[in-house]
Amino acid sequence: MNTNPALKEATVHAYQTLRSQTPWQHEGTGILHHRVLPFATLAPWLADPTFMALYEKIQSNTLVDIYRCHELWSLAQQARYVEGDVLEVGVWRGGTGAILASALKDSSDKTIFLADTFEGVVKAGMQDTRYKGGEHADTSVQLVESLMVQLALPNTRILKGIFPDDTQAAIPGKIAFLHCDVDVYSSSKDIVEWCLPRLSVGASLVFDDYGFFGCEGVTRFCNELRNRKDMRFIHNLNGHAIFVKLF
Structure with missing residues (x-):
């Protein structure tokens, strides 16, 4: 139980401020x-x-904040x-990819695609x-x-093209971790449908765009999944929306 009076007062004030706000949505989506x-x-x-130390080196190469970056690091x-390799789709300038690769740098059997x-x-569309x-x-x-050379991350492999359409053949085995950061519904769906039969038990899927206004397509897909x-x-x-493969 929190016994700090000043913090408690600030918490109550913040809660009252939040309650006074009016929820918003993109018209017709029903996603508040x-x-x-x-x-x-x-x-x-x-x-x-x-x-x-790693975050200081990669923060200009990512649009992902420190909270989500640390969660990716931990996961x-x-x-x-977990059996299999790591896949990130939606790399931009490589910041979060470097976090994943650094976290698993000592796991010589894993490739970070x-x-x-x-x-x-x-694949932006009506959703x-x-x-x-x-x-x-x-x-x-x-x-x-x-960036990967600068950080000495030889466990990475870059795949240029639409995934899975153009580059799926480069990944031969199981998937232990998927970071999906592609912003839109159809692309997310195609990626996950390709990954599902390849996921190991215990594998994690992390969607970067679940919690953000303007990414309702990803929210829709995660709510289906x-x-x-x-x-x-x-x-x-x-x-983040996080999924864990149970069986």
Whole structure:
């Protein structure tokens, strides 16, 4: 029980402020948004000097905040005990890919596959709200390769093209961890449908775009996926949807 009077007063004030806000949505989606302000204060990244040093080096290469980056770091470390490789689809400039690869650098049997068109978002459609296609094209294979060399991460392999359409053949075996950061419904669905029969028991799927206004297509898809009996679904208020393969 929290006994700090000042913190308790601030918490109550913040809660009252949040309650006074009006939820919003993209018209017709039925997906409601509201400012989220969790009151927990534990910050494990601050006690992890290895992660903090890495984050300082990659933060200009990612649009993902420190909270989600640390969650990827932690989940990737747990993936060392799950059969298969790691796949990130939606790499942009390689920041989160470097986090995954660094977390598993000592797991010599795992390859971290980094798949991206490097030409922007694809497969935007009627299920999506903000994205129209071509966004986040301000990157290149060379930029990501340079980051991996700088951080001495030889356990990575970059796949250029639409995944799974163009590059699926490059991944021969099981998947232990999927980080899906592609912003739109159809692309997310195609990626997951390819991965599902290849997921090991205990594998994690992390969707970066579940918690954000403008990414309603990903929210729709995750809400469909959460009905599967073989998946455990977790909504982290930092913006992640996490699924764990049960059987």
